[in-house]
Structure formats: C-alpha cells, structure tokens
Amino acid sequence: MRLPPSLSAAAAALSLTLPATAFEYNTFDGPGFPSCHNVTLIHNATSPADVSSLVKSLLASTPTDSTTPLRIRAAGKGHMWYDTQCSDSATVLIRTENLARISEFELPPGAEQGTVWVEGGVTFFQLAAWLHEREASVGYTLTNWNISFGGSVAMGAHRSSLREDSMVAAGVVEVEVVDGRGDLRRVVRGDGTGEEWAAVSTSLGLLGVIVGMRLRVYPDTKVYARQATLDEKDVLNGDIYNLIAPYATANLWWWPYKRKFHQRYYDTVPAKSTTQEGFQNTFSVTELEAVAARTLLNSGKYLPTSNMLAEEIFFGQWEKPNFREKSTNKALESWPVYGWNYDVLIGGLYPDQKAEWEYGLAGYTLELAFPVTMANAMLKRVRQLFDAELKKGIVMTSTYRSGINIKFGKPYFDFLGQVTYNTSDGADWSKGAIMFDFPSFRPTVGDHKRFNEQFYHNVANTLIDEFPCRPHWTKNTREVFTRAVKNIDPDHLRRFKAVREQFDPQGIYRSVVGEILGLY
Ligand SMILES: Cc1cc2nc3c(=O)[nH]c(=O)nc-3n(C[C@H](O)[C@H](O)[C@H](O)COP(=O)(O)OP(=O)(O)OC[C@H]3O[C@@H](n4cnc5c(N)ncnc54)[C@H](O)[C@@H]3O)c2cc1C
Ligand SMILES: *[C@@H]1O[C@H](CO)[C@@H](O)[C@H](O)[C@H]1NC(C)=O
Ligand SMILES: *[C@@H]1O[C@H](CO)[C@@H](O)[C@H](O)[C@H]1NC(C)=O
Ligand SMILES: *[C@@H]1O[C@H](CO)[C@@H](O)[C@H](O)[C@H]1NC(C)=O
Numbered sequence: 001m002r003l004p005p006s007l008s009a010a011a012a013a014l015s016l017t018l019p020a021t022a023f024e025y026n027t028f029d030g031p032g033f034p035s036c037h038n039v040t041l042i043h044n045a046t047s048p049a050d051v052s053s054l055v056k057s058l059l060a061s062t063p064t065d066s067t068t069p070l071r072i073r074a075a076g077k078g079h080m081w082y083d084t085q086c087s088d089s090a091t092v093l094i095r096t097e098n099l100a101r102i103s104e105f106e107l108p109p110g111a112e113q114g115t116v117w118v119e120g121g122v123t124f125f126q127l128a129a130w131l132h133e134r135e136a137s138v139g140y141t142l143t144n145w146n147i148s149f150g151g152s153v154a155m156g157a158h159r160s161s162l163r164e165d166s167m168v169a170a171g172v173v174e175v176e177v178v179d180g181r182g183d184l185r186r187v188v189r190g191d192g193t194g195e196e197w198a199a200v201s202t203s204l205g206l207l208g209v210i211v212g213m214r215l216r217v218y219p220d221t222k223v224y225a226r227q228a229t230l231d232e233k234d235v236l237n238g239d240i241y242n243l244i245a246p247y248a249t250a251n252l253w254w255w256p257y258k259r260k261f262h263q264r265y266y267d268t269v270p271a272k273s274t275t276q277e278g279f280q281n282t283f284s285v286t287e288l289e290a291v292a293a294r295t296l297l298n299s300g301k302y303l304p305t306s307n308m309l310a311e312e313i314f315f316g317q318w319e320k321p322n323f324r325e326k327s328t329n330k331a332l333e334s335w336p337v338y339g340w341n342y343d344v345l346i347g348g349l350y351p352d353q354k355a356e357w358e359y360g361l362a363g364y365t366l367e368l369a370f371p372v373t374m375a376n377a378m379l380k381r382v383r384q385l386f387d388a389e390l391k392k393g394i395v396m397t398s399t400y401r402s403g404i405n406i407k408f409g410k411p412y413f414d415f416l417g418q419v420t421y422n423t424s425d426g427a428d429w430s431k432g433a434i435m436f437d438f439p440s441f442r443p444t445v446g447d448h449k450r451f452n453e454q455f456y457h458n459v460a461n462t463l464i465d466e467f468p469c470r471p472h473w474t475k476n477t478r479e480v481f482t483r484a485v486k487n488i489d490p491d492h493l494r495r496f497k498a499v500r501e502q503f504d505p506q507g508i509y510r511s512v513v514g515e516i517l518g519l520y
C-alpha cells in the first residue's frame with residue numbers, strides 16, 4: 001500500500017522505535033493540566049483511511065511481546081478536566097481536528113427529520129453554522145461549542161432535558177470506528193443483537209477512534225429562553241420533575257450561600273413570531289472581569305468572606321440574560337430572549353471577549369447522575385453537608401460564575417451512559433436522571449487547593465456511598481471513578497467488555513477509566 005508522504009515519514013520513524021522521551025498532553029486549560037502523562041507522538045489525522053493506516057503501521061512495528069505495549073488514544077478538543085484520557089503507559093495520540101468534513105445531508109422540504117454525516121472531529125459550532133445555512137439543526141442533542149462529536153459520543157456527553165433526547169449519542173444512528181486491528185467498522189443502530197450499539201454509544205474511546213457518524217437533523221427553529229429565580233426551600237421540597245419535564249431543555253443553577261436557584265428553560269416558537277436573534281455567551285468574559293474574579297476568588301482560598309461576596313456578585317450577574325442581539329452585538333436586558341436554536345441554546349464567545357480559562361480562571365469539577373426520583377433526597381443531602389460546615393462556623397459557597405449546575409437526562413439505553421436503565425441496582429432510572437455538576441474555582445496561588453478542600457471530597461464520597469449515582473466520564477477524578485465503580489451495573493460492564501474484546505483484543509485503546517472499570 002502507498003501511504004501519503006507525511007504519513008509514510010511518520011510510519012518510517014515509528015517503525016524504527018517510538019521516541020524515547022514522553023511528554024504531558026494538556027486539557028483545554030493548558031500547561032499544568034495534563035490529560036495524559038506519557039505521550040510519545042501526536043499525529044494529526046487527515047482522513048479515516050489515514051487513521052486506519054497509522055494504526056496498522058503501529059501494530060506492525062510493535063511486537064506483541066514488547067515490554068512497552070502499544071497504546072493509542074484519540075484526541076478531540078481537550079475539553080475534559082482530569083488526567084483520565086490515556087493509560088499511564090507510553091501513548092500515541094491521534095488528533096481529530098482535521099477530520100472535519102460534513103456530507104450526505106438529507107432533509108427534504110417538509111420532512112420532520114433527516115440525517116447528515118460528520119467526521120469525528122467536527123465540532124458543535126462548525127456543524128451548527130453549516131446546518132443553519134441549510135435551515136437545519138441537530139435539535140437538543142448538544143454539548144458546548146468547541147467540542148467534537150467524536151469526543152462527545154465517546155464519553156456520553158449530554159445537554160439537559162427530560163422531555164427530549166439530549167444525550168449526543170441519542171441523536172446518532174450510525175458510527176464509524178477504526179478498531180484495534182486498524183480496520184474501519186460501521187455500527188448501525190438497530191442492527192444485529194444491539195450489543196455493539198449499546199457499547200459504541202458510550203464507548204469511552206475503548207473500541208477505537210470514532211472517525212465518523214450519521215446524525216439526526218431537524219428543520220431549524222427559533223426558541224425562547226426564560227429564567228426564574230426560586231427559593232431554595234421551594235425546590236428542595238418541590239416537584240423538581242415538573243420544573244424541567246414540560247420544556248424542550250431546562251436546568252437549574254444552585255446558589256447555596258444565597259439559598260436560591262435559577263431555573264432556565266427553553267422551547268420552540270414559530271420562526272416568524274420574532275425577529276430577535278439572541279446569542280448566548282457561555283464562557284466569555286472581559287479581561288477586567290476576569291482579573292477581578294480571579295483576585296477575589298484567589299483571596300477566597302483563605303477568606304470565606306471573599307467567596308460569599310463572589311457568590312453575591314455572580315448571582316446578581318446571572319439574574320440577567322447572558323445574551324446579546326447578534327445583529328447589533330448589544331446586550332439583551334430582559335427575559336425572555338428569542339433567537340435561532342443553536343445561538344440561544346449554546347451560542348459561544350462574544351466577539352470582543354475570550355473564554356474565561358484563557359485568563360487563568362480554571363476549575364475543578366465533579367459530576368454525578370442520580371435517578372430523578374431521588375432528586376429531592378439528593379439535593380437535601382447536599383444541603384445537610386453545607387449546613388454541617390456552617391455548624392462548625394465554616395461558610396461554603398459556589399465559586400463558579402453560574403453556580404452549581406443541575407442538569408437532567410431522558411432515559412437512553414446503553415451499557416455505560418449516565419442515563420441508562422434496566423440496571424440491577426434496584427433504582428428506578430426509567431423516569432430519567434438528575435445530574436449534580438459542582439464546578440469550583442481552582443486557586444492560581446499556593447498549593448491550588450480550595451478553601452476547606454476536604455469538604456469537596458466529603459460531598460463526593462457521601463453521594464457515591466449513599467446513592468446509586470454514576471459519574472460523568474470526563475468530569476471526575478480517578479478517585480471518584482474508583483469509588484463509583486460499585487454503582488455501575490456489573491452485567492453492563494461484562495457485556496461491554498465482551499464487545500471491547502471483539503473490537504480491540506490487544507487493548508491498545510485502553511485508558512485509566514477503562515482500567516478502573518475492570519475492562520482489562
Ligand atoms: C467548557 C466545557 C463545557 C462542557 N459542556 C458539557 C456539557 O454541556 N455536557 C457534557 O456532557 N459535557 C460537557 N463538557 C465535557 C465534554 O463534552 C467532554 O469532555 C467531551 O468528551 C470533550 O470532547 P473533546 O472533543 O474536547 O475531546 P477530548 O477532551 O480531546 O477527549 C475526551 C475523551 O474522549 C476521547 N475521544 C475524543 N475524541 C474521540 C474519538 N473521535 N474517538 C474516540 N475517542 C475519542 C479521548 O481519548 C478522551 O478520552 C464540557 C467541557 C468543557 C470544557
Ligand atoms: C497538529 O496540529 C496542531 C494544531 O493545528 C499543530 O499545532 C501541530 O503542530 C500539528 N502537528 C503536526 C505534527 O503537524
Ligand atoms: C477551540 O479549540 C481550539 C483548540 O483545539 C482553540 O485553538 C480555539 O481557540 C478554540 N476556539 C474557541 C472559539 O474557543
Ligand atoms: C511511560 O510508559 C512506559 C511504558 O510504556 C513506562 O515504562 C514508563 O514508566 C511510563 N512513564 C511514566 C511517567 O508513567
């Protein structure tokens with residue numbers, strides 16, 4: 001076989017030996033935030049065939065009894081939090097940024113839905129712009145903007161809804177993977193026994209590199225965004241299911257020091273009913289805001305009064321729409337806000353601002369999913385943990401600009417997803433899930449530990465031990481995964497492993513997450 005020149009050079013170099021020096025590969029937060037500790041080579045993939053031939057040449061040049069076994073992982077946009085992308089052995093990364101082609105768009109006029117093919121590195125904002133030009137959107141199976149479809153589907157990423165499918169994989173009907181032999185394989189939803197689909201739909205990247213997929217698309221719509229401010233006690237004692245379920249997408253933000261919640265909800269409106277083109281700012285800030293927030297939150301490492309003030313300020317800012325009118329770039333001051341589906345649901349960065357992490361505002365996070373039937377019990381338990389600190393005279397707050405993020409998910413069956421059901425834990429997952437996503441500021445000073453660091457670990461451990469909760473696969477530490485394994489259905493793990501052994505018999509795509517789950 002003839003390889004393209006750049007690749008044959010890479011293959012030639014590789015077939016000698018992989019470089020002896022390993023380096024760290026970082027998350028979106030940059031240096032100091034490794035997602036892999038032991039990377040020897042990064043390859044920018046140019047096509048699915050290129051991924052396939054690279055894997056084959058790496059396999060050919062690695063003896064099966066080698067003391068340094070072959071390890072390969074895909075790399076998307078690095079939008080993950082911890083050092084859980086790779087295994088700790090020397091790893092080759094295959095970057096998918098240039099697997100960015102979009103094709104085979106089918107949405108006949110008048111049809112309720114259609115499909116489109118995307119390569120694994122296509123991001124949400126790339127596809128949204130492409131589809132908007134063709135009067136289409138992907139609906140509600142979304143995550144944030146600069147994230148790849150391959151990375152989202154691999155890790156079970158999702159938006160927030162009980163009414164509509166909002167897990168990205170739920171909008172996928174076909175997946176193409178380069179497996180552990182370097183072969184291209186297509187897995188089609190509804191084919192065969194369903195075992196392969198149930199594994200590939202949240203594969204954790206362990207079946208191979210996702211190089212393409214077919215997604216459902218819908219006619220583009222306009223949507224509204226509204227927000228209500230609720231007293232904490234009304235949520236903790238209220239009908240949480242019905243705060244969320246009536247809407248296309250909805251979530252809660254919790255301000256534990258203020259004892260308030262914001263309820264954000266969205267749904268469609270007739271396209272001709274409004275000329276407004278609202279655009280949501282998800283993560284951008286001005287430099288002035290960033291420096292002020294960083295200074296205040298850094299002092300909050302030592303002084304709880306700084307954290308209390310920060311929560312007051314963030315809450316006050318979050319009362320108002322984080323939206324601008326796209327055509328004039330002017331702030332929209334009041335609810336509701338209207339605009340095109342993607343602009344309102346996600347949006348992106350304001351043109352004159354940068355993402356907060358580019359100003360050194362980095363975070364820790366923890367995300368766990370619970371049966372929505374346990375929503376009140378879970379939130380009350382967290383409130384007890386906050387109150388237990390208060391009794392010791394320690395005030396804990398949210399140190400994130402949108403508070404504690406509470407999301408929801410409609411049930412969707414697969415082996416390892418956060419919203420799966422039919423599990424042996426005896427919990428009722430059939431009504432859907434509530435996710436507790438607790439981001440917090442990572443001080444840029446000293447040892448980078450948070451004020452009252454132990455509190456965060458205590459929250460995680462208590463929830464994992466007392467509830468049948470499941471981790472988000474890129475928003476938790478190794479410690480959290482290790483503790484949470486007991487909550488993952490053993491039969492799902494066994495069935496996933498059987499598919500993994502078919503796709504990747506040598507385990508070249510293994511990661512620490514796969515190792516912790518006992519899949520090797
Ligand atoms: C600002 C921000 C907002 C976010 N919002 C949400 C959200 O709303 N909902 C949510 O659920 N998550 C959210 N996430 C998490 C995010 O969706 C996941 O971490 C996702 O996996 C990141 O995709 P990526 O393209 O950046 O991949 P990377 O971070 O590069 O990789 C993540 C993991 O996926 C694997 N992987 C990547 N591409 C592929 C591929 N093509 N084939 C096989 N494996 C692959 C990698 O090996 C790695 O293990 C957010 C993250 C950030 C930083
Ligand atoms: C791969 O792409 C990234 C980002 O575009 C670039 O920084 C890097 O140099 C490229 N690597 C190679 C080996 O071409
Ligand atoms: C998206 O991610 C890439 C890194 O893969 C980064 O270079 C680029 O600036 C990001 N874009 C935005 C708008 O954040
Ligand atoms: C990197 O991986 C190699 C084997 O693949 C191992 O010998 C080495 O100890 C690892 N290094 C680190 C820092 O983990």
Ligand SMILES: *[C@@H]1O[C@H](CO)[C@@H](O)[C@H](O)[C@H]1NC(C)=O
Nearest residue numbers: 194198412413414421422423
């Ligand atoms: C869930 O379990 C029920 C009862 O055992 C079974 O009928 C159903 O097919 C299962 N659903 C899935 C998706 O496995």
